[in-house]
Amino acid sequence: MSDAPVPTGPFSGLTRLDHVGIACRDLDASIEFYRRTYGFEVEHQEVNEEQGVREAMLLVNGTDDGGATYIQLLEPTRDDSPVAKFLERNGEGVHHLAFGTADVAASAEGIGERGVRVLDAEPRVGTADSRIVFLHPKDCGGVLTELVQSSQ
Ligand code: CMX
Ligand code: CO
DSSP states (O other): OOOOOOOOOOOEEEEEEEEEEEOOOOOOHHHHHHHHHHOOOEEEEEEETTEEEEEEEEEEEETTSSSSEEEEEEHHHHHHHHHHHHHHHHEEEEEEEEEEEEHHHHHHHHHHHTTTOBSOOOOEEOGGOEEEEEGGGTTTTTOOOEEOEEEE
């Protein structure tokens, strides 16, 4: 018998807050704000053309399941992207929440069966080759919600 702990968690398979996504107009200025104000450092930066964002992941803390919690800063790369539309309507601010799961397809399927619209029929590529799926904000109490399975 192994002494390894048996994994537990809710039926959805969501076990942690992976990140909070923040829409911003100037990524470098926002990175500087988080560094100067809180001391958070950029762990990863990339452009994701499919999502229409230039983004940075700022590490807040590691977690005991090997995941981590981040602030994701999002600057739009084109005017018709979700983040550009959001900025036009609301200005800068919180854009979405992302929950971590070990199996994004299974989590999305289970949540979809509960009447929440899953926006991606197949998981898409997210930050650092993670696999991501979005849930419709109108079915989640006004909160755009992302499910993320890290690539590690
Ligand atoms: N949070 C809460 N509500 C939101 C929202 C958000 N981020 N974005 C849009 N909405 C609301 C709007 O306010 C609007 O509400 P009303 O009808 O009451 O006015 C409604 O949803 C429709 O909004 P819209 O601007 O017309 O936008 P679309 O329907 O074209 O798109 C959505 C909305 C959620 C389907 C789209 O933004 C989407 O597919 N998002 C997922 C992808 C994404 O956001 N990628 C960027 C992040 C990438 C990453 O995290 O890696
Ligand atoms: Co995100």
